[in-house]
Structure formats: structure tokens, C-alpha cells
Amino acid sequence: MKQHGGRFMFKRNKLLESYEFIAEEINKVNLQHLSNEELLNKSNSLKQLALDGTSSDELIIEGFSLVKEAVKRTLGFEVYDVQLAAAVALNDKKLIEMKTGEGKTLTAVFPAYLNSLSKKGVHILTFNDYLAKRDALWMKPIYELLGVTVGFVQESMSIDEKKAAYGCDVTYVTAKESGFDFLRDSICYNKEDLIHGSFHFAIIDEADSILIDEARIPLVIAVSSDEKGSNFKKVRDAVTSLDSLTDYTKDEYGQNVYLTEKGISHIEALLACGNLYEKENFDLLTQVNSALYAEVLLKKDVDYIIRNGKVEMVDEFTGRVAKNRHWPDGLQSALETKENLEVRSRGRILTQITLQHFISLYENLSGMTGTAVDARYEFSEIYDIEIVVIPPNKNSNRIDLPNYVFTDKEAKYQALVEEVKTVNATGQPILIGTSSIQESTYLAEQLLNSGINCQVLNAKNDELEAQIIERAGVFGAVTVSTNMAGRGVDILLGGPEGKDVEKIKSLGGLYVIGTNLHESLRIDKQLKGRTGRQGDPGLTRFFISLEDDLIVKYGIQNIIPKSRMPKHQKEPLKNAAFRGKINQVQRIIQGNNSDLRRELYKFSLILDDQRQYMYNIRMSIIEGNSEDEILSKDFPTLHEKLKQQYTLAEIEKFKKNLRLFNIDQCWSEYLAKVASIKEGIHLNLLGGKNPLNVFNLTLVEEFDILQEEIEEAIKADYNKLLNSELSFEEISERNKPPVSTWTYFVYDNTLDSFLGIGMLPVVALLQVGEAVGLRKLKGYFSGLSFDIEALYYKLVNKS
Template sequence: MGVSQRLKNRFRKFLQRPGTTVDLGPLSKRLDAIEAREEALKELDDAALTDAAREASDFTEICAVGREAARRAISQRPYDVQLLGAMALLSGRVAEMATGEGKTLTATIAAYGHTRLGNGPVHVLTVNDYLAKRDAEWMEPIYTLLGLTVGSVTEAMTPEERREAYAADVTYVSVSEAGFDYLRDQLVTDVADRVQRDLATAIVDEADSILIDEARVPMVLAGSTNTESDPVHEAAELVKTLRNGKDYEVAEDGRSVAFTEAGLKNVEEKLGGIDLYADDQVEHLSAVNVALHAHALLRRDVDYIVRNGGVELIDEMRGRVAQRRRWPDGLQAAVEAKEGLSATAEGEVLNTVTVQAYIALYKTVCGMTATAVHVGEQLREYFKLEVAVVPSNTPNIREDDPDRIYSAHDTRDEALVEEIKIAHDKGRPVLIGTLDVKASERLAEQLAEAGVPCHVLNAKNDAEEASIIAEAGAVGAVTVSTQMAGRGVDIRLGGSDEKDRDKVVELGGLYVIGAGRHDSRRVDDQLRGRAGRQGDPGASVFFVSLEDELVSRHAGDILPASPRMDMDGVVHDPQVDYAVEHAQRVAEGVNHEIHRNTWRYSVVIEQQRLLLAERRERLLTSEVAAIMLLEKSPEKAKETDEDVLSDAARAIALFHLDRLWADHLAYLSEVREGVHLRALGKLDPLDEFHRSAVPAFQDLLTKVEERTIETFEEVDLTDGWEPDRAEIVRPSATWTYLVHDNPFGSELDRLIAAVGRRLTSGG
């Protein structure tokens, strides 16, 4: 039997969205041929199927064999749309597939296909360790039947365990762990110490989150340093005594703060009568400013939580703890000081790569997500990736109501609680997405007062995330969640075992409510997509307040002074509807521009890092260092034992290359901060950055050679080679972390703002 007419009609509708997505027509034509292979493959025993899997070499056979392996191994026969998604991934595209359409199984067939097409090894990059481990274990029976090995990498693994996982045909790993392993591999002094193999193919799960939202996040490998100064704690104690409005003023957008003239004098007196703007007080000035920002602008349970004696940042896109992430520019230490915690060492940056640059190292990149079209232009701009929109297996019958907009938080929250209570009293499951941790806890308290029990899923209990979200479709369940929590986990009607499915279907399915619009439409769409999975009934609505930060920050100037509203406080005004949509578009535009600007600066750094990595690879895997010493220091080189010369030359050259690269990164960080001053003089900051970065890198390459020769000539090699003898001691400890965006711009931006405020106030 061929593809049904109903499915063909829906393919026709989805095959192409002009200007934004690719045509899936040529791929959909293969579906009949794939189905035609089904009966013959069913006749094979497992060993014969494995043999057939090893011979498959085109999309049709790959999908046919993959479908049969999935049917046998996990009792799931992939739908035609899943095979269409797999072919889109095999074509190097980002497949947009609705929530609940089976992306995990789709990726498995694509991973198998890429190995058969000679594109292995394959890394399936996930957003966290939980999904990497879960998906690898879940899909392992399929891979085994297909004659492939599969592994997963998690944070707690040893280098030996990581090496074994990466040796598999397919490896599931979070993008941050993969990036950290790459950075560590870039500093090995023996090839055998590496854990990763070639970066061949990446299948990116939740592609919009990783490729766009996380793209500019730097992954950092840091090393211990001897000097640790901490002027920030003193400054934090001082700013606690200051008063808003008298000693400092917060800007309307809530993103900057500056001392008043009186506040500045107060601070200078408390610091012993110093002039904070004197040349010798830069460290004090920086510490005081960063402490003020931490005190006045960063909010506990919104921007961060305090847990287990430490400050943990919250990822604003996911509403979850951002694992191993730090703010830059001393801001992390300032928040730790604000909360009365001891400072954690930032250490010296030994190497760094952004998520975007790391992904670009793979020869083949493809991905999947439920929300790709909104960022199609960015995927094309930064990764040369096209979006393929795959239709859902069954029509989406979810009812999406228009936003309910209220003039104030209070009336919105009252209406929200009442709406939840009505649904709960009927037994209908409700999932509510909030914008931050504080809002989720406040709503939970309001629901408790109204007699509605609920589960709270937020950054504070992410370990229970999967089990909580899996039961969000049970009869009477009320789940309050930060909006992106639980991504990657199915919500089945009637609970994870679906025992009460019929009852929940009768009640209208899962009811998703957004308590406010997010800065990104994609995040709202992901939340909405929790309901209506695989043709299930469901409904969604967003409750918005004109006091929400998104609206007040980005559309406050276009809101009508007296919007039309009914007796219940619900606003019915086309101008307000437009303002909310406008605010979201502006917020997305701002984030895109920040991404583009950051990317422009990182391009030259990444080019330099790649050039250095090539040079390092030659030093590590050849005798180029020994040859150089024979040329530049022939007398000593010829006196040295050949094996000793090889080992010493390699170790000394690698040490100086790594040492100078760390120094170069520190220098570029200073330059990046300082170019904003030059912008005041009508110079292009990016041009100025390049003007400093390019010659500095050329100087680095020269110095590597000079210092290698110098060290070689100084060290005594008569009794063999010992690194300690040459004083080339590497850091005693290394650790990894992600740099979280500084929410207030650069340190220098803040200093300029403070100086400007002081001058305009007559100081």
C-alpha cells in the first residue's frame, strides 16, 4: 500500500514555505519505495537484518532497515514523517518536527544512516546529561540490531570512560561536555591522552536552543593561579548600606545603575577619603561598580539561586539552573559576596571556544527541534543550514486561544488562579509556564491558598524534572513550571502509564497556560506544543499583564493611555494586542543583534585559535620541534640523544605555545573591554579590535619559537629529559565552566556610564 492520500495532501501543504524552508518533495517520493521493502525485511532473522544493515548505502535502504530494526528492538514502527525527518537530517538540514513526533527515534535512524554513508563517527548533541544518557540507553537495542555501538558521556565520567564512549559508532553527549572534552584534548602532551576522535557528524537535538540561544556562550578550560585578590567582598559590604534613590539610581530598563553625587562621596569617604577616579584606584572603582550592579540589579530566585553554599545561575531561556556557568567581569564574585559566600576562583583561562565555533568544527551538521522556522535566517547566516518543516503524523487539533491581556499583575494573577482552579475541579490536567523561579513559587503559594495542590518544576529541583513532567498529563495534575523545563520529556494524557487517558481526552486534554509572554516566540511555542501531542486534544492560552517586563521595556511608549477593557479587567484593544506582539519582536531583534555583534568579535579569535590548533597538532604528532632546534640551535641539538631531543623539543614547544595562547586570550579580553573607549572617538570598535588582535597573534607565533629555543639552550639534558628541570610546570588543577552573558554589558560600559553620570551631575 502506498502513502495514503490524506498524508499526501498534508505533505503538499507542508512541503515548502516559500523563502524560509526547503522542499521535501524529492524526499517524500522515496516513502513508497521504503514501504515496499517492509515485507521482505520482516522475513529476515535478526542476524540477516544486521547483515542487511551493514550493506545499506542509500536513503531508501537506510530508512527501510532502520524502520524494521526499531520495530523489532523497541516495538515502535517509525511513521513516514519520522523517516522524512531522518532523510532531512541525512541531507544536512535542520528538521522542524512538532513536540511528541518522535525526534529521538528519528535521530537514531539518521545517526545509523550517517555511519553507513561514511560520515562517522556521529555525535548526538543534547542540552543536558540526563537526555544524553537516557536516549543512548533507550535507543541502544536498535543500534545493536543495526550492527553499531553506542555510548554516552556525562559530567562524572573519567577520561578512560569518556574515551570508551567516544570510541563508539554513535555517542550521545551534551554540547557542553563535548566542548569541554575538545578543549582538554587541545592541551594534551601525548596523543594517547585524547578522549575524542574526529569531529565528523553532529546531530543537534533542540537545535534552536543549542545553535542560536547557546551559540555565543564561551566554554572555558581554566587552570589554577597563585594570586587571588578579592576587593569585591569589601565593596559588597559597603554597598549594602546604600539606599536606592539617594545613593544610587536604577535606570528605567532595569539594566544599569549609577551612583548619585552624594552616593559617590559617601562611598569615597567610607573607603578612607580616596578619589575613586584617580589612576591608582581602578581596582577599587571596578569592585565598587560591580558590587553595586550585583546588589541593585541581580535578583535572587530570578537571575540566580543559592544552593549548597554556592550561587547557581539561571538560564533565562530555559528557566533552569545553568550548570557550571559563571558571570564574567567579577560579577560572579560580587553576587557571592552579596550573599555572604566565599568567592570561587575564576582561575586563568587556558583555552576557550564558543558553542558556535565548536559546532562549526564538525564536517557535517544537522539538527532537529520543534521551533526552527523562527530562526531560519540565523541558522542560514551562522551555520549555512536550511530548515525542513516536517508535517506531524496526525493533524494538530489543539485549540490555541488568543492572549488574555490584563492591565495589572494583580488582576492577571487572580484570573490565572481562577482559570486553573476551574480546570482542576473538573480533573483536567493543567501545565502552567512561568517566566522565572520567583514567579513559579509565588503562583504555587496562590494556588495553595485557593486549595489547589500543584507540583512546582523549576531551577531548584531540576533533578526531579523528568519524573514530574512525565506525570503532568494525569487526571487533576497541576504542574507549575518555568517555561522550558522538562524539554525532551513526553507528557502523555492520563499520566506516564496512560491509564486515565480516555477520561483526560473527554475533559479536553492537557491545558497549557503561559503566565506571561517570553522574550522569544520560540519559547512560547515550545510551551504551547506541550499540548496536542500526536493528534491529542489540548488547549493553550497566555495570560499577559501590561506590567510585564517584556511589555513595559519594549512597548511602553506605544501602549494607549487608557486601553479598552471589560468589567473583569481583560483588555480588548487592538493597539494593545499589537504592542505585545511588537514587544516580542523587538526583544528578539535585540538578542539577534547582540549575537551578531558578539559573533563579529569572535570570528578573528576563532581564526587564530584554529591556526594555533593546526600548529599545535604538528608539534604534537611530528618531529617539527626537533627539526627546528637542529636548525636554530645545531650545536646543542647534535650533542643531545635523539630520543631525548624529540621528547624535550616537543614538550618545551607545546608548553610555550599553550602558555602564550593563555596570555593572548587574557590580552584579547582586555582589548575587547577597552575598544568601547575608542568608539567615543568615532572609531569603529571592531576595526580597533582587529588592529590590536592581529599583530598580537603574529607576535605570539614569533615568541613561541624564541622561547622554545631559549629554554632548550638553558636546560640540562645530559641525564635525560625532565619537564620540572626546565621549569615548564603546567597548572596543578584545571576545571571547566561556561561564561554566562553579562546582563549589563561590559565592565567598561558600566564605568563609562558611571563617569558620564558623574560629569552630567556637575561632579
């Protein structure tokens, strides 16, 4: 491993040296004597070369020197050498790690300009709408001086506004909205209705958040159905009557919850449903499991908030409301029932794609973030993208103090409040990063009760984000925030006005305090990276306790011998071994989560290939490159009759829309079938089979059936037309894209139960067996071809 790491570091440094050499060549070019018009003429000459096939590598020195001069003339900035080297790396399709405050937004303009010259389109994929608009408008003068058009996409825009933005040479858009626009294209019927531009080149901002943390979240486009969940209230009443000590149990890490034998009997009696695990009770079982999960594992103001009469999910990585994101339908409905809200109509999914697979559509890909190295193997394996670490323009003066570890939360918060009081008395600005809305609210109350005024930034007021963050560096400021991933706004010492900067520097700069460690080391590093920008002084420290969620959830306290476990005390623990054990387990957790994401990626490969196949077929039909001969070959009499009544153009449109309609209907049903297959895929563990192999083989078989179903559905419609069950006009009216759709993200945890940490196959067998008991297992798996009773006793006896 060390040897591999050594090779990686050597290769990276060699690359950086080559980029720095190119940066030096760019700096030798002097364009100060040229007028703006002459700059534009030079840019147009480069554009012609690019259109004639000259590569961006051949144009890089002259192109980047033009951008550098344009930056100086429009924004008044001097471009740092490290920014130029980083820009060269981006143009070379690399993922750069640049620390916070080093100017990633400006750096991205260089490769965006150069790759826009070929007129194939460049997308800069940002984390939120605010950043997309801000960065586009901020950088727009640079592009316009060089004759390049720039636009930005917002979720609220009309189709025409989006088409105009995508039609620009450079488009700033969130990765999610770009993905949704791709999905909208995949259900349209006419070429002129297509929204999205080409997938030529993408530069991803906050790349680790988009490509790693949110990569497997499916983006969904759906149409409302009339189906209502009438059973949810009754099911929830049954679930809330269960005894937490005897009726259900959680897995080792609190990620899943299971009914026990006694709990199942209680549910069966309360719902009068007979054997809950019989096939006819599958939907009811799903509702029970969803209600139990919502009741036991999901916490208000931690996992979700209630706003405007709706359940809104909180993003675990950013602490912000995950706009338009839903849990799977059953769990979403269970939460709405839990909070006494209207259970909204369940949607029928038309199509979906994960961010991971959407990003892979781009021919050329580069990215930038402040924390990439910790996930370098994932970036390499899944995206085949190499990381280049860009040194800071000025050496960091940040001091990362050792973590304080307390025996309990009460001692931690008391010490933290005292620390804030002491530091705040000097005027040194403080930023406190918390893990949840609940914690941020609680801590703010404690500070206010101690006479300390503070600003709070969490999912309940995230619309005030920019204003709060930009004031976090002023003299005397205390800001409490949920974690800072993807915030995208620099904290300037002294605020935007730069007031009292020298005084704040003399105090040590911005003091960042973390109240919890996260499962991902990158999240902790992003919080630390909020201070010490551009050589400024800065200070960080984490206050953690042995009662924190991360430590309790993963049983870190179990690693420490009971004889060495300290009693409750107010002071932090002095033994550094506690910090070492906690850091060790945090690294193990991050590695396990990375393994989980890679496994989940394998489960999505076949389905994504099938989705792309269907998308390509639809595009071929829309563009008129697909010949449909069913009508002429299988229904010649009907075909002749239609030719007498309608024009050739009307018949061709009818055939096209009929096929598109049935493709969409069958694909939607196929996705529902795949979801059902995935829900039950863990059963293959009990059969001694590899779930991934079974899943992939099943999808291949089902996809063949899908193709047949599409053809049969089309023929069925022609038969209805032939037999006058439906008229040409009635079918034409039906064969249209849905008028009203809605988009959302699904937090899909259906595979976590057997791929998650600690849930290896044998462990899963034992946990399922012990949780539900032999009787229910026999009922649940009655159709499977192995002796569940013998397997159950064999495993239990072995344990």
C-alpha cells in the same frame, strides 16, 4: 520581505515533496521475510560500500528500510511517513522543525545509522546528560541489530570511559560536554591522551536552544590560581551605601547600571582611592562595577540560587540550574560576597570556545527542534543551514486562546488561581509555565493556600524533572514549572499508564497556562507545544499584566497613550489593542536580540580563527609533524651537551613538551589580554571609531606579538638550562599538562552595554556622558587623541 518569504516557503515545500517521494520508495521495500542474521548481513554489505566511498544518498533507500525494519523488531514501533521524510531531510544536512511528540528521537536514528557506516563517527548532540543516556539506551537495540555500536558520554565519566564512548560508531553526548572534551584535547601533551572522536557528522537535538540561545556562551577550561579577591567586602560595603535615587542609574531597559557623578564621588570618598577612573584604579573600577551590577540587577531565585554554599546560575531560557556556569570572575566574586559566601580562588583560563564555533567544527551538520522558523535567518546566516518544516503525523487539535492582559500582577495572579480552581474541579490536567523560581514558588503557595495540590518543577529540584513532567498529564494534575525549553520529555495524557485518557480528552486535554511572555517567541511556542501532541486535544492561554518584567523592562506601557492607560481593575482588559501592542513589541525585541547575537558573532570570528590556528599547531606537535629547530640552531653547544647525557627520544620529548608548555602559558595570557581589550572596547564609541574594526585590528597585532612571545619564552627556558638556572629534570617536571582543571561557562555580557537594544553609538555617548559627568570622562579618557570636552558638550546640547 513578503516576496522573499514566499520564495522560502516554495523552496521548502519542493524540498519536502522530494523527501516524501524518497520516503515512499523506502516504504515499498519489504524486509519482513529476512531473519535477524540476514538483516545484519545486509547492513554489513552497506557498510563495505560506504567504506569504499559510496555516498549516503546512494544507500539511503536500502539503509533506511533496514532501520525501519529494525525499529519494528526491537521497539515494536511503526515508523510514520513524516518521520521517514524528516529523516531524509536530516541526511540532507537540513534543520527540521517537528512538533513536540512527533518522534524526533527515533527519527534521528535513521541518518545516524546511515552516516555511521563510513566509520568516521556520528555525534547526536543533546541538551542534557539525562537525555544523552536515555536516548542512547533506548535506541541501542536498533543499532545493535544492524551491527552498529552506540555509546553515550556523561559529565561524570572518566577519560577512559569517554574515549570508549567516542570510539563507538554513534555517540550521544551533550553539546557542552562534547565542547569541553574538545578543550581538554587542546591542552593535552600526548596523542594517546586525546579524548574526542572525529568531527564528521552531528545531529543536534533542541537545535534552537543550542545553536541560538546558548550559542555565544563561552565554554572555558581553567586551572585554579592562588589569587584571592581581598577587596570585595570593602567594595560591596561602599556600593550598598549608595543612594538608589541619586548615586546610580540604569539604562533604558534595565540591562546595565551606571554610577552617576554623585555616586562616583561617594565611592571615591568611601574607598579613598582618588580618581576612580585613573589607569591605576582599573581593577578597582572593575570590582565596583561588578558589585553594583550584582547588587542592583541580579536577583536571588531569579538569576541565581544558593545551594550547598555555592552561587549557582539559573539559565534564563530553561529555568534550570546552569551547571558549572559562572559569570566573569569579578561578577562571580561580587555575587559570592553579596551572599556572604567564601570568595573562591579565581581561575586562570587555559582555553575557551563558544558553542557557536565548536559546532562549526563538524564537517556535516543537521538538527531538529520544535521551533526553528522564527530564527531561520540566523540559522542561514551563521550556520548556512536550511530549515524544512515537517507536517505533523496527525493534524493538531490544540486551541490557542487569546492572551488575558491585566492591569497589574495582583489581578493576574488572582484570576489565574481562580481559573486553576475552576478547571481543576473538572479533573483536566494543568501545566503552568512561569518565568522564574521566585514566581513558581510564589504561585505554588497561592494555589496551596486555595486548597489546590500541585507539583513544582524549578531549578531547586530539577533532578526530579522526568518524574514530575511525565505525571503532568494525569487526571487532576496541576504542575507549576519554570519554562519548558529543552525539557525533552513528552507529557502523555493519563501519564505513562494512560489512565483516564478518554475522560481527559473529553475535558479538552492538557491545559497549558503561561504566566509571562518571554523575549523569545520560540520560548512561548515551546511551552504551548507541550499540549496537543499527536492529534490530542489541548488548550493554551497566557495570563500577563502591564506590570510584568518584559513590559516594564522594555517600556511597552510607554507606547500606549496615557489617556488610554486603564486604571487598576480585577478583570482582564477587553481592548484587543493592548494584546496587539504587546505582541508587536515582543517581535521587535526578538529581532533586536537576533541582531545583537549576529553582531557579537562578528566580534568572535578573528579570535576563533586564532584559537583554531593554535589548536592545529598543538595537534601537529603532538602527532610529531612539526620540526622545532631552536635548540639545534640557536643553542648548538647546549644541544651537543644534552646529546651526551640523554637519548634522542628524551631530547625530542623535552623539546615537544617545552614548546607545548610555553604555547599554553602564552595563549592563556593572551586570552586574559583579549578579555581586557574587550572590557574597554566601548571607549572607541567615544572616539568616533568602529569598535569591531578596532577590536579586530588590535587582535591581529596582538596575535603577531603572541607568536614572538612564544618563541622568546622557549629561548628563555633554553638560556636558563644553558646557564644552569634550571636543570633538564626541573624543566621536564614543569612541562606537563595541569593535574587539576575545572570547566565552566561564562555569561559574557561585556559587549552588551554598547551593542544591546537602545545602545546605539550616539545614545551610548549621551548615556555615558550624563551618567559619569565631564570631570570623570576627562580622567577616564585622558590618553585618547580627541577633545572629550568639546564632544561631550556638543552631544549634550544636541540632546
